[in-house]
Structures are given as C-alpha cells and as structure tokens.
Amino acid sequence: MTKVRTSFEDSLSNIKDGDTVIVGGFGLCGIPENAILALAEQGTKDLTIVSNNCGLADWGLGLLLQNHQISKMIASYVGENKVFEEQYLNGELEVELVPQGTLAERIRAGGAGIRGFYTPTGVGTPIAEGKEHKDFNGTTCILEEAITGDVSLVKAWHGDSYGNLVYRKTSRNFNPLAATAGKHTIAEVEELVDIGRLDPDTIHTPSLYVQDLLQGETYEKRIEKRTVREA
Amino acid sequence: MTKVRTSFEDSLSNIKDGDTVIVGGFGLCGIPENAILALAEQGTKDLTIVSNNCGLADWGLGLLLQNHQISKMIASYVGENKVFEEQYLNGELEVELVPQGTLAERIRAGGAGIRGFYTPTGVGTPIAEGKEHKDFNGTTCILEEAITGDVSLVKAWHGDSYGNLVYRKTSRNFNPLAATAGKHTIAEVEELVDIGRLDPDTIHTPSLYVQDLLQGETYEKRIEKRTVREA
Amino acid sequence: MSNDREIIINRAVQEIEEEMTVNLGIGMPTMIADKIPASKHVFLHSENGMLGIGPYPISGEEDPDLINAGKETVTAKTGASFFDNAESFAMIRGGHIDLAILGGMEVSEKGDLANWMIPGKMVKGMGGAMDIVQGAQKVVIIMNHVNKHGESKIRTACELPLTGEKVVDRLITDMAVFDFTEKGMVLTEILEGYDLASIQEKTEATFTVDEKLLEKEGSFSW
Amino acid sequence: MSNDREIIINRAVQEIEEEMTVNLGIGMPTMIADKIPASKHVFLHSENGMLGIGPYPISGEEDPDLINAGKETVTAKTGASFFDNAESFAMIRGGHIDLAILGGMEVSEKGDLANWMIPGKMVKGMGGAMDIVQGAQKVVIIMNHVNKHGESKIRTACELPLTGEKVVDRLITDMAVFDFTEKGMVLTEILEGYDLASIQEKTEATFTVDEKLLEKEGSFSW
Numbered sequence: 001m002t003k004v005r006t007s008f009e010d011s012l013s014n015i016k017d018g019d020t021v022i023v024g025g026f027g028l029c030g031i032p033e034n035a036i037l038a039l040a041e042q043g044t045k046d047l048t049i050v051s052n053n054c055g056l057a058d059w060g061l062g063l064l065l066q067n068h069q070i071s072k073m074i075a076s077y078v079g080e081n082k083v084f085e086e087q088y089l090n091g092e093l094e095v096e097l098v099p100q101g102t103l104a105e106r107i108r109a110g111g112a113g114i115r116g117f118y119t120p121t122g123v124g125t126p127i128a129e130g131k132e133h134k135d136f137n138g139t140t141c142i143l144e145e146a147i148t149g150d151v152s153l154v155k156a157w158h159g160d161s162y163g164n165l166v167y168r169k170t171s172r173n174f175n176p177l178a179a180t181a182g183k184h185t186i187a188e189v190e191e192l193v194d195i196g197r198l199d200p201d202t203i204h205t206p207s208l209y210v211q212d213l214l215q216g217e218t219y220e221k222r223i224e225k226r227t228v229r230e231a
Numbered sequence: 232m233t234k235v236r237t238s239f240e241d242s243l244s245n246i247k248d249g250d251t252v253i254v255g256g257f258g259l260c261g262i263p264e265n266a267i268l269a270l271a272e273q274g275t276k277d278l279t280i281v282s283n284n285c286g287l288a289d290w291g292l293g294l295l296l297q298n299h300q301i302s303k304m305i306a307s308y309v310g311e312n313k314v315f316e317e318q319y320l321n322g323e324l325e326v327e328l329v330p331q332g333t334l335a336e337r338i339r340a341g342g343a344g345i346r347g348f349y350t351p352t353g354v355g356t357p358i359a360e361g362k363e364h365k366d367f368n369g370t371t372c373i374l375e376e377a378i379t380g381d382v383s384l385v386k387a388w389h390g391d392s393y394g395n396l397v398y399r400k401t402s403r404n405f406n407p408l409a410a411t412a413g414k415h416t417i418a419e420v421e422e423l424v425d426i427g428r429l430d431p432d433t434i435h436t437p438s439l440y441v442q443d444l445l446q447g448e449t450y451e452k453r454i455e456k457r458t459v460r461e462a
Numbered sequence: 463m464s465n466d467r468e469i470i471i472n473r474a475v476q477e478i479e480e481e482m483t484v485n486l487g488i489g490m491p492t493m494i495a496d497k498i499p500a501s502k503h504v505f506l507h508s509e510n511g512m513l514g515i516g517p518y519p520i521s522g523e524e525d526p527d528l529i530n531a532g533k534e535t536v537t538a539k540t541g542a543s544f545f546d547n548a549e550s551f552a553m554i555r556g557g558h559i560d561l562a563i564l565g566g567m568e569v570s571e572k573g574d575l576a577n578w579m580i581p582g583k584m585v586k587g588m589g590g591a592m593d594i595v596q597g598a599q600k601v602v603i604i605m606n607h608v609n610k611h612g613e614s615k616i617r618t619a620c621e622l623p624l625t626g627e628k629v630v631d632r633l634i635t636d637m638a639v640f641d642f643t644e645k646g647m648v649l650t651e652i653l654e655g656y657d658l659a660s661i662q663e664k665t666e667a668t669f670t671v672d673e674k675l676l677e678k679e680g681s682f683s684w
Numbered sequence: 685m686s687n688d689r690e691i692i693i694n695r696a697v698q699e700i701e702e703e704m705t706v707n708l709g710i711g712m713p714t715m716i717a718d719k720i721p722a723s724k725h726v727f728l729h730s731e732n733g734m735l736g737i738g739p740y741p742i743s744g745e746e747d748p749d750l751i752n753a754g755k756e757t758v759t760a761k762t763g764a765s766f767f768d769n770a771e772s773f774a775m776i777r778g779g780h781i782d783l784a785i786l787g788g789m790e791v792s793e794k795g796d797l798a799n800w801m802i803p804g805k806m807v808k809g810m811g812g813a814m815d816i817v818q819g820a821q822k823v824v825i826i827m828n829h830v831n832k833h834g835e836s837k838i839r840t841a842c843e844l845p846l847t848g849e850k851v852v853d854r855l856i857t858d859m860a861v862f863d864f865t866e867k868g869m870v871l872t873e874i875l876e877g878y879d880l881a882s883i884q885e886k887t888e889a890t891f892t893v894d895e896k897l898l899e900k901e902g903s904f905s906w
Contacts, residue, residue, distance in 0.1 A: 027755040029749060077808060078809050095807075108552075114350055116367060121818050124849025134347070136376070162505075168749045170733050175768070177768055180552065200538055201433070201544050206543040207543065261527065307590070308588070309586060309587050332551025332555055335548040335550070339774075343777055352592050352596050354627060355574070393727075400528045401508070401511050401512050411778060434766075439781075454526050455529070458519075459519055459521040462521065
C-alpha cells in the first residue's frame, strides 16, 4: 500500500480542461514547483485556479498564465505579475479577489465539510456586495461559501508513502488547507522518508488527505524579495 | 517576559461566579487536572462549563458537579457520571447537548472570530429544531454559532514560558481549540521547557493564545477503560 | 460474544476493503477491528483525534494519553497521526472517511437512523454519531434484527429521535443485509438459517428484494 | 528614508508596548520593526504563518522557506512558531493580535479606511488587510497627511473603495495624531513644526481637539 507515484505527468493527468485546481504556496514560497511545470507541459485549458497569489510572469502559476491555461483566478493578491494584468485587462482572465483570511477559511471549510460561514471581514467594502448579511451580538457579518477543488497541488518538506506530510517554516502557508479541499490531492515533497520516521504528534497533513505523493527531483525555491541586513 | 505562574489559586481567581469556562480533555484523557482541583477548592458557583464530557463522579469535572458549582453544561456525551444524572433530573443542571464535531467546530469558530457556520450535521434530528436552515447545492445545513469562554482551562505536555504548547498523542483532543476560545487561557503543563526547545514547526498552540502557564506538580492521568490484549 | 454478535461482526468485517479509512463506532463495531485480516491494510480513524489505531496494548504498556473514542487504551500503528478534535471532524464532515460502521437502535425504510436517545430515559448524548453519519462516504449500521421483545428494529418510520435522516447506506443484522438506494430499501442478502418469509415476518419496514437474490432464493418455498 | 517617513515611523513605534503581539503591514509599517528598542519584548506576527519575526538574515543565510507577508526573507526569533494561513487568520479574526499598524490611502472622519484599490488602476488585491482591520484589537494607520498634490488624505468620507468601515482606532501622519472614539475623530497630538491652524487647513475631515492638547496649545495663535 503506497501512494508514491513516479510520474508527475501521470498524476497531473487527473486534471482535466475546465477543472478547479487549488494550489498551495504564498508568493513563491512553498509552491508545488514540479507539479506546476508538469501542468504547464500538459497544457490543460480553461482552469479555475485557487491560490493566494499567481506567481511571477516566468515562474510558478505565471507559467500557466503565459500558456493561457487559466480562465479564472481566485486569489487575495495578484500584484506581482505583468502577464496577469494584460490578460485581466483584455478580458481573457476572470478574477475573484478574496481577503486572505477569508480565502484560507473558505478552503479550510471546503475540506472540512462546512458549507458556509459568517465573518466580519469585508463588511462595508466592495467584497460584501450581494452577500447575505447577518448580525451576531451587534457584529455584522457576511456569509462566505466553502471552496473545493477537483484537484489540489501541494508541496511539503517531508512525506511518507502513506501520504503523511510535514512542512517547513513559512512554506506551510496554504498547503495544508489545499491538501484537505481537493477531491484528488497531489503532494510533492522534497524528501520521501520511511514510514514511522515522522513523529505522529507533529504530522501537519495526515495521510488520508493525500492521493498521490511524488518526490521532486530538484527545487529552485526562488526568492521573490531577497532582503538582508548588515552582518 | 514570562507567562509562568506558580499559584493555581491565583490564576483560577480569574474565574468568577457565572462565568463560562471551556475545558479541554476527552473523557479523562488530557484534562487539566490541577486547574480543576483548584477550581473545586475555590468553589466558584453558577458556572457554564463547555467540555466534551463531564468527568466521572469523583474525578475531573465531576468534582465541580459534586460541589454544585455547575449550572449549565455544554457537551456531546455525559453518560459516565451518576451525579450528573441526578442533578439533571432534579432540574439543578441545565444541559445543552451538541454533536461532537459541531462542538469542536463551534469552539474553533469562537477562537477564530468566525461568528457562525453551516453544517449538515444534525439536520432532521432534534438538534436542528429552531435553527436556521439553508440549502447549499442540494445539501441542507443548519446554522451553528461560535462559542467563546471567559476563561479556558487546557492541559499540555510541554510548554515554554512564552506560552507555546505541545500536546501528546490523543490527549491533544479539545485542548488546542479551548486554548483559542477563552478570553483568558490558563494552560497547565507536565513539563516547563526552556524557550527554544520546542521546534517552531511543531508547536500546536502558539504562545499568543495563552495568558497563564503553570506546571502541575503531579498528574494522576486516570484511565477510564483499561483495555489490554494477551501478550 | 453471543452468537448473534459474532454473525453480525463476521459479516460486517467484509465491508472493509484494502486501503480504506474506517471509523468504527463504540461497542459492537469496535470489536470488528480484531477480525480484520492482517493482510489487509486499512486505517482506523478515532474521532477523538487519531488515524491508525493499533491493537490494545499489552498489560503494563497502557498509555493514559492514548485512547480511542470509547475511552479504551489502545496503541498506534506505525505511520499513525494525532490531531485535535476540530481536525478529526473536518476529516469526517469533509468526506475523508471511506466507511463508518455504527450500531443502531432503529433504522427506517428511508434509511433514517436512531441510535442516541430513548425518550424518558437519561440522555447520555450523541457524541460524534450525528457528524459521522452525515460525513462518512459509506455508513453501515449493524444491529440485531429484533429487540428483546422480538419486535422489528427495522421500521416504517423511526419512533426514536433521529441521529440522521436518510443516512444509512447498508444495514447488517443477524438475519439479513439491506441496501438503501434510490429505489428504496432493498434486501440483498439472507444470512444462514433464515429465509425470505422469516425476514418479512420480522421486518416492519417495506422493502424490495434484490433481483440476484430473488433468482438464488427462487427454490425456496415462497 | 524621507524625512516624513522617518517622523511617522518614529511616532508609530511608540504605539508598541511591552509583550504586545503586533502585525506590521507591508511597506512603511514593516520599517517600524527595526526601530523597536531591543529592551522591549514584542512578538511580530506575519499573516503568512509566523509568530516571532526576527531581523533580516545576514547575506548568505537567506532561507527561501522563511519569508514575511511582504515576501521578504526574514529570520525567526527563539520561541517563534509557524502555522498555516487558516490558523494565522484565526489569530487575526479572533482578536488575538493586540496591535496592527498599516498604511493607508484615505481615512475618513468616521474611521473608515481605504488602502487597497484605486478605481481605474489595475487591482492588485487586498491581501490580508480587510481581515486585519476587522480583527486586530487596535488598528493604527500611518500615512502622509496629504497626497502629492497637497490634498488632504483625511476625508469627510472616503472616495476610494473601503478596506474596512469604522475600523481605525488611531491615525498617525507626518503632521498629527488622531484618535477615533465614540465622540468622533479627535486630534490628540500635533507633531513638531505644525500648529492647529496648519492641521485644520490640511484636513478635510471634521475633528475635535482633545482637551489636554487644547490646554497645551492654548498659547498658540488660535
């Protein structure tokens, strides 16, 4: 019994034209590099991508934009990508902007079978337009609905063949949430470790959320804003 | 800067008559033993207790029942406590039974500033009576509201003086949720460890949720149902 | 273990397929764990916050921090994980549990389940049952066909307060197996020692008989 | 750093008290971190999933897995913790962040904030700003008093789309400090080089003047 696959190409073939794909990562940190490259290679079209950001023009999800594979983007911040701007302005790309905390919570809700929730975030802003409002002890909230994906792509640090995952530092970000909300979750890891090597108390993503597990051959891990101090 | 306190008595004095107190633990597993003993000693009355269970007659939250300190219990299962039954039948004790997953989610929501959520759990049952119903893509859900506490009592395995907590095995249960949902969270730990000894990737309860941290002198850790196999 | 229980458990264990994630209810369903063949790789989920329950511990090795939802001391299999209750029910409610096997007090022909309270008796609480019957991909109920007064526990409509409405996928009793489909309640298996007539006699609910079973049972006296 | 920025940052850092958990917005607010005296113990929260941001790394020690919400490489202080985005915003929305300091484009006299989009320009997105202004216990906005055309950014009502309604607790500009209370917008401090008249001239919003400040400023020419 193993969830280890050796071909990104085969795993990614689970994604079909028109699918909704939830992708982990924050900026370029913790993105499923190899899965995104394989998806760009595969050329699947008309995708709805759910991800906090949309990569740079030449890396991460930006590669799918370049290929015109994305028809709709659900994100909280997309300001670092010129290709995005072009496709949005010419009407090729539909965009749903969601406050970051609401986006995280909607994905979590999708994975957790919560169908909708009330949050004060966005009340009185354009985000609240057309949404159901409700008062809770004097706090006005809006109803936000769960997000689920046909497929989720996540990237972890360590993983075992059952599909247990552990993330490293801030590369955790949206990855554990995405892992829960895909009907089919494809996890790529830096290192495949033996069953039992992950401490059961410290597993971030329990095995049952993962369908395919792949070890990436290389990780570029590009840094978006290299910032240093004087030694 | 430390959250370490040495007197359970002093910390527990944060609980006043009529307060709502959220208490971690599942059965007798992972209960804040020393805080409960101190609360029984203190004798605070008219408490609303939110906890999955209510202990045994002579241990855990059952001690508060014996003392007639609880006026309302919000729980998912209370079947192992004779004192409970008596006080319920004579009208002394009000009981709100909540499905276990809904209880966990309501406490999480309280801690996370989510004011309410829609779940399919309990639709068509007595639990759904009087609650708002709503259809999500053909699934009928009911609206459940968040729970917050004046004080939360939790028990962890390791903790540091900032208030970071790590739980052990299934004694984690409701503890991390309770920790988030109390205006004032009192955590007791088996072992107080130096700052930096807890791996930042594996902290279950980040420090900002905890106001008081105490090391229990002893832990009985009673077992409710000792079950063994032949060697 | 009574003979009825053994029959039910032996039939129920066949529901468990390779690689499934399974939640076993408290009481009789928990006993199924021991009957799962060692050759079968399954993950047992415990709603108090664990995936990968192992066997009961050897005496002296009980760990008070390691219990199942029935509050029994257990062990963890290699590759197990622990998590909090919100995560545990995220798994359940989110449809990540393949199969749940629970006990029942009454099942209706619509697939309604009652298994948590008897009016007039002390209410103990539903624990995680309401979440599990809504969330698990497949819900199998195991119970005796009749109560101790010999009356059918499979009803036209449940009299007891419900745990869930139209949530049962399969019902296994000591006499028969029923599936709940779009066509209603269907008898799919008759267990040893019974025939269709005896099942009809002991079942208040209205059901149809699966075509394959009808062919097989054609030689009987009805 | 321009002189205005420095004035604002130097004033803003005084908002940070011992033991506070603080979220600093992207851009100018991030620069406050360096000004916090080493003697002060505070926890800096980063909404991408970290509590306990340390200084920027030394060159060569950048870790691509360790960034702040502005996507800059950072370090972690001893006693830090990492978590996922849902947990991070549970902290924010749940009121567990004592103080948030964010930049602004416009603030209204009611305490409304606009800082995420300019109609007609490319929309970049609100990131976590809408959550933070709703959830943090205290929201301090820092911005220049006037825009590059010399027009007041403190308005009777915001013209730009809102980030949050009645969410600002305190506004710090290069000229003054305002509090938003039940009595409306109140001028509480006048920064060096300005007087009440110059502030009134550069502020479209209607505000009252704090009594203590009035006493102190009584000797001025108004």
